[in-house]
Amino acid sequence: MTERPDYKAFPDQRGHFGQFGGRFVSETLMAALDELETMYRRLKDDPQFQADFDYDLAHYVGRPSPLYLAERWSEQLGGARVWLKREDLNHTGAHKVNNTIGQALLAKHMGKKRVIAETGAGQHGVASATVAARLGLECHVFMGEEDIRRQRLNVYRMKLLGAEVIPVTSGSRTLKDAMNEAMRDWVTNVDDTFYIIGTVAGPHPYPMLVRDFQSVIGREAREQSLKQAGKLPDALVACVGGGSNAIGLFHPFLEDEGVAMYGVEAAGDGVDTGRHAAPLTAGRPGVLHGNRTYLMEDESGQIIETHSVSAGLDYPGVGPEHSWLKDIGRVNYVAADDQEALAAFRELTRVEGIMPALESAHALAYARKLAPTMSADQNLIVNLSGRGDKDILTVADIDGIEF
Amino acid sequence: MSRIQACFEQLNTSGRKALIPYITAGDPNREVTVPVMHAMVEAGADIIELGVPFSDPMADGPVIQKACERALESGTSLRDVLAMVAEFRRRDDRTPVVLMGYLNPVEAMGYETFADACVSAGVDGVLLVDLPPEECEDIVPRFRQRGVDLIFLVAPTTTDERIRRIGEAASGYLYYVSLKGVTGAATLNVEEVASRVETIRNLAQLPIGVGFGIKDAASARAVSRVADGVVVGSALVNQIAANAQRTEAIAPAVAAVLADMRSAMDE
Structure with missing residues (x-):
């Protein structure tokens, strides 16, 4: 392009x-x-x-949602200043x-x-x-x-x-x-x-x-970044299942060429194992659920089963705009596996006192890798798309704890 | 003249209506399908709609969903379905065969490859449920050039303007979906169908087959009085499901249901 x-x-x-x-x-x-x-x-x-x-949005959902500087976590990661767009604080707990x-x-x-x-x-x-x-x-x-x-x-x-x-x-x-x-x-x-x-x-x-309804996330984040950090962010990170929280954050920044964007898919057991939910990373274009987009499918066009610890990312397709943004090279699509997401879930909970949804933990897992490659005067915004209360039983199961 | 066109002209001359059975290819295994196709022709079928199994059959009710699952478990791919048609053609060069299914297996194969494969297997028409005329302007000519009819659905909700557009993109026949719902649902309202078929006739110059909700000889007969063709699917697939463990009973069971419909339609 x-x-x-x-x-x-x-x-x-x-x-x-x-x-x-x-x-x-x-x-x-x-x-x-x-x-x-x-x-x-x-x-x-x-x-x-x-x-x-x-x-x-103002009086029922509680918007604008804060843009929170995760100081302790940023310090621990050693690199960019990491900000969290707090969609987890919305009424009902997610974007x-x-x-x-x-x-x-x-x-x-x-x-x-x-x-x-x-x-x-x-x-x-x-x-x-x-x-x-x-x-x-x-x-x-x-x-x-x-x-x-x-x-x-x-x-x-x-x-x-x-x-x-x-x-x-x-x-x-x-x-x-x-x-x-x-x-x-x-x-x-x-x-x-x-x-x-x-x-x-x-x-x-x-x-x-x-996308239009969710773009309130990015519009707010853009304004908040200008006000709180004094400039536009250097990078945005969001998890991608169908991709609504990611497109909501990304869309108002698409024309800001200096803002790098990372959409994080669910790698499940690992992209190499085939047990994952990362069509942009490892799928190909096809037609499902009314649109042409990247899909997880076998060689004869049957949709294959996906795997992710996070139910919200366990989907074999992805929004068509993401497929397009991938092909024109505007957004980088990467993947984080179950273990990385769980580690990020635990880390944010312990370091910042914020328990993220397992979906959002995939974005956090990639931010953990990205932040240390950036400098201290750079800013990274992670979309904290939802809170983790709903995932407590899943994590407890993994820890072998029964109630 | 295409086989489908010839079929409707011949029926028209003899004052009969087309009986169009649907079964899912490869249900419950790949060996059953071709013998059942022949048995359906012997029982009075004029055109066969052969379902291409898909993992996510969004427009289908539970009966055909299960048929797709059984066919996929037996490993049936689009290539296998084409091979079944080629095998059917060795003994039957007259009965039109229409492949009915969803777009993605065709996307995966590629449109050129698929259209060529249809010609060499002896497929006469293709109906892709999730491919409306708006999305296939560049695909239509590829099938037309090769003499493969593209068949489209018309629904109770379709506007007059769209019926005209669909009529232009389609060839062979139009498939009128008799009710708002999935395959195998509820019972159709014959008067409503009659008035819609009348509307479609005024807007498009193609024979009209009616499907969804035709369960037995009586409903087949009633629909045959107002349409050019009667499509029956779930009622036959039910017979396949009931006999999935003793596959030798499938062909006679399916043929018996069709024969009843045939004689009711011809009365």
Whole structure:
């Protein structure tokens, strides 16, 4: 790429980011996606809609989230000053709620009385159940049986919030299968149902609108960095499953050429073992869940099972904008394995008194390697996309502790 | 003239409607499929839709999801499905075969390679559920040049404008999805189907097959009164599932369901 692309011009009218993205769904859903796109394009420039969104983010979510200088950890790593964008302090404990607030507002404008969502770690399910409770909408959350086992605290939270959690027993019983099942529900109940997709994947316009809602992370971080550090950061690090927290942080910085960006995928047992969830690192382009993107697939095009200690990263695809940002070289995509993530989880908890989600711990694991290669006058922002309370049982299992 | 076109013209002349069975290739193993295809033709099938198994069949209900799982467990790939069609063609040069499935296995093989392979195996049409006309403008000509029909779905939610566009991209026939839902769901409403088929006829110049929700002889008969073709899938796949442990019983069981439908349609 010799010329810098106009990042804000993507996706194009048909939802493409270069060769990625698009709208690959069965015919029944085409009209619903057209309707959603039309509504979103109208509302996104409507000052009242933006004001409602901003109000909810301020007074319901608790934004802006702080940009916190992790002094002790930075000192220990010996290199760049490491800042944490504290999405873990949001209502419901993760960045996911930024997007569900936005989509719930859309659902309200479209007169839909029922919302559905897929969830992996349960954070998006909780965030969807939360906004549904607040707006009095019926909420059904699809969740793989395997994830229900791993994330039983979040399952109970969703039930307390009045949502029905529907176990998905097909395929690998994780996030991708939950998404299949949500699509099947949507196609059946398309007249009265709004599908709240939790990440920057899926058919157009979802990757665009989820990115727009999550970009509040990067807009705040950019302003906060200028104010608190006196300049733009030198590097950004975020974990990438579907990639919504990463795109939310990265997008407002894309035109700032001096800002390096690192998206960290889940290497599971190690990329070499094949047991991982790192399509950008080790996959190839294909079509799944309504968009063309990098996927984990076998040679005959079947989607293969993924592995990660973190349920929220256990997904064989990735948002199409990430695929494009990888191919044009704007963002570096790397991977951290289960052990590295767990070590970072423990370290941040002990050194800063902040317990990160296992998803976010993948970003921290890479920041641990990156910071020492940078100088003391450089600044590194890690997106602390969620808090680790939901992962306590998983870590306890690994430690052999039973309650 | 393509086999599909010839088939509809011949049916039209004799005043009959097309019976179009669907089975998933390689379900429950790779040896069963071709004999079942022949048995379906003998029982009165006019066109065969052969499902290409996929790991994530988003538009399918539990019956065909399970069929895909069984077929993948038996190791069925897109290449195997093409080989089955080639084998079927050794004994049957007349019955059109349409491959039905999802896009990713085709992406993995490559469009040129796949289109060539369709021609050499004797595949007449391709229906890719998650490939709408908007996303395949550069793909359509590759199939057209080779005489392979691209078949598209029309749904209850499809606007008139889209029906026109789909009619332009498609050849062979249009597949009208009779209900909002996945394969094998609920029961269809025949009056609603009749009025939609009428609308589609006014907007596109292709025969119309109707599928989703056709469970038995009565529903096949009712739909045959308003459409050009009747597609039946889950009701047959159920027979395969019920006999998965004694595969010799599959062909007769599937043929019996089809024969009932055939005679109800021809009454």
